[in-house]
Amino acid sequence: MPQPNSVPLTLPYDAVSTVMEPADEDVISAVLRGETASFELLVNRYSPRLFATARRYARRESEVEDIVQEVWSKAFRKLRTFRGDAPFEHWLMRMAVRTCYDFLRNHQRSRETIISDLSDGETEWLDHFEAAPEQASETAEAARELIRRILDRLSPAARLVITLLEIEERSVKEIAALTGWSVPLVKVRAFRARAEMRRILKGLAREKYL
Amino acid sequence: MKLGELHDKLILAARADAPDCGVPYAFEKRIMAGLASKQVEDLWTLWGAGLWRGAFASLLLSVGLSIWALQANGEQAQDLEATMFSAAEQLVDSWPDY
Numbered sequence: 300m301p302q303p304n305s306v307p308l309t310l311p312y313d314a315v316s317t318v319m320e321p322a323d324e325d326v327i328s329a330v331l332r333g334e335t336a337s338f339e340l341l342v343n344r345y346s347p348r349l350f351a352t353a354r355r356y357a358r359r360e361s362e363v364e365d366i367v368q369e370v371w372s373k374a375f376r377k378l379r380t381f382r383g384d385a386p387f388e389h390w391l392m393r394m395a396v397r398t399c400y401d402f403l404r405n406h407q408r409s410r411e412t413i414i415s416d417l418s419d420g421e422t423e424w425l426d427h428f429e430a431a432p433e434q435a436s437e438t439a440e441a442a443r444e445l446i447r448r449i450l451d452r453l454s455p456a457a458r459l460v461i462t463l464l465e466i467e468e469r470s471v472k473e474i475a476a477l478t479g480w481s482v483p484l485v486k487v488r489a490f491r492a493r494a495e496m497r498r499i500l501k502g503l504a505r506e507k508y509l
Numbered sequence: 510m511k512l513g514e515l516h517d518k519l520i521l522a523a524r525a526d527a528p529d530c531g532v533p534y535a536f537e538k539r540i541m542a543g544l545a546s547k548q549v550e551d552l553w554t555l556w557g558a559g560l561w562r563g564a565f566a567s568l569l570l571s572v573g574l575s576i577w578a579l580q581a582n583g584e585q586a587q588d589l590e591a592t593m594f595s596a597a598e599q600l601v602d603s604w605p606d607y
Contacts, residue, residue, distance in 0.1 A: 342537040347530035354528035442522035466523045
């Protein structure tokens, strides 16, 4: 008599297919053969990753959804161009990063935010940092809000580079592959991005203490 | 204020603030519905684009033939006209006389 929790030696085909998720390549082939409904598997599999990426660049949830929707729409349209020499996830993430960059370029108005309008918490955190830099907690909500505001002030290219290079700690080569920029261009943009960020921080310090 | 340290501290704050990877309820259904409607839309767009291409090619052909007909001597123009309308003439000729 088999135990209730024991795994049968042979599973019927349907049971196997529900346990083992089909590989991306198989799903893509099915979609390209006209089984459009299979695309939903990819959407389910990679949407969490796309949402996390989009939330790095957009604050409002409606904007985040628009970005992810746009990525899936592009992925579906261009699925035939996926050659399969790299994982589907890499191909999709390239599309996501480029869509986020387009979003940043189309929403540059947010850069007009006045950095001097610091909240009490942010001012307090900066005071704390000024008094004892090593003791100011980087996990404090005020620090998070402050860096979000500073990132909002950066130009689209600078924000993208700072996010990928410094926050997500990706290599220059990886960034080049994700953005479609050449390696020297990534280096130049990284240099300019750091300078831009330093300028904003300098402005912040001047406004606060002068 | 030590700007380098502030920069590093704020970058650490951003790293600690990992974005949420939550997906809204039934998001995949919305995507699939959007793709289905886009596919229908695409078919109409393809059909429209085909019609426009056809119209443009016909226009080019007629302009080209008109220019040729104007420049060519009368005999050639008459030959072309005869060729073009031969089918219509045959049709007229085949009508029964009542």
